[in-house]
């Protein structure tokens with residue numbers, strides 16, 4: 001592989017919650033890949049800090065196993081593993097008490113490297129961690145904190161959390177993660193939009209009929225039932241991930257690809273969103289898999305509440321009311337236990353104003369499809385003549401803009417969203433992180449929608465295991481003469 005990786009400056013990264021699921025599955029395997037790629041300097045330190053009583057050797061063993069399990073093929077029998085593990089340390093810490101803090105402060109004392117603190121713990125501990133970082137002398141101007149989702153559960157709690165963090169850190173020290181923004185294709189979307197002359201003149205309501213954003217999962221709530229039932233698809237997925245995707249699709253070109261220039265434009269999109277009336281929202285709950293109810297129970301059984309009204313699926317029609325998008329609906333949908341795992345943004349262009357080929361040739365629309373997972377890539381459906389004799393029949397063919405087609409696969413370095421974002425933290429680049437006002441604006445739009453269905457005592461509609469959601473979701477688009485794209489793996 002030809003590596004174009006530039007090593008980052010020396011850093012110390014403290015991972016609060018360093019023994020947790022996210023740290024073991026994503027953060028540490030990701031850091032290991034950056035180490036293998038030569039991006040982590042040899043004197044960088046990674047300090048796990050969590051509740052478990054472990055010493056550094058015990059932590060290295062835990063992470064060795066985590067990398068073997070979650071690190072993919074590259075992790076197996078890799079000679080870089082031992083030197084990587086040597087860069088790990090561990091401190092047992094009590095986020096709510098005093099245990100471990102002096103020890104951590106001592107480790108962090110007297111260095112002039114970059115200091116980053118990853119809050120990979122439940123949000124109820126964010127304030128405690130921030131307060132103690134300051135109390136023990138670690139919240140100086142060099143410190144950066146990385147905050148996981150969920151960032152609040154409504155506008156009020158998000159504001160309170162922002163205010164708490166602002167007591168100890170400036171906004172330019174706070175990195176609110178939305179790992180969707182770290183995906184290769186999401187950045188490629190910006191390159192396609194703003195690096196080509198071709199698309200931007202058409203990128204508006206005059207030429208775009210509508211836009212769809214789908215994030216479909218095949219998994220159910222699994223072991224997260226208790227947490228999920230208090231949250232639901234709107235809070236868990238729409239307020240953050242789908243909103244971020246919508247912003248990148250809808251925003252005006254920023255003057256530069258720089259943190260505040262990009263985030264200012266995203267904020268304007270969120271603020272231009274209309275309130276969503278009830279008939280533009282469909283909520284659903286999955287049913288059990290027939291014949292396999294034990295393994296794949298219904299949503300209500302999975303969360304152990306036969307009267308739960310939390311949605312495991314939501315579809316809604318959003319409208320960005322500004323000069324560019326007036327009249328072009330944005331249809332968003334996300335759900336669990338759907339027919340396939342697929343995240344896709346689709347820009348459906350309008351019909352040509354007049355068909356010169358007659359009715360038999362059919363009418364075709366250009367569709368730009370941006371796939372985030374699986375099979376990341378971008379394709380543009382173009383209409384051509386069906387080859388061969390038999391008159392002028394039109395067919396749609398995909399113009400594939402996936403990098404794999406155009407570039408030598410050996411030259412592509414695959415970087416997972418988390419590892420990219422952590423390296424951005426170390427580089428001090430906030431472009432792909434959410435600013436506090438963005439998060440608040442997203443909640444300000446989301447809250448009335450949630451309050452609306454709560455005040456109506458709305459009951460989510462059941463949908464079949466392995467389907468595309470409740471039929472009412474398809475109905476919502478059909479009323480407007482449109483249809484959802486098939487959810488395909």
Ligand code: NAD
Pocket residue numbers: 016017018019020021022023049050051052093094095096119120121122123125148149150
């Ligand atoms: P987890 O329950 O697996 O791990 C929690 C970690 O926090 C453990 O290391 C635990 O020791 C530590 N901890 C808990 N209480 C503590 C205390 N009082 N003092 C010190 N340490 C304490 O959780 P997780 O799944 O790793 O999630 C961590 C955060 O990341 C959460 O905010 C979660 O919402 C978010 N998140 C997780 C995922 C994921 O895939 N797991 C995805 C997105 C966001």
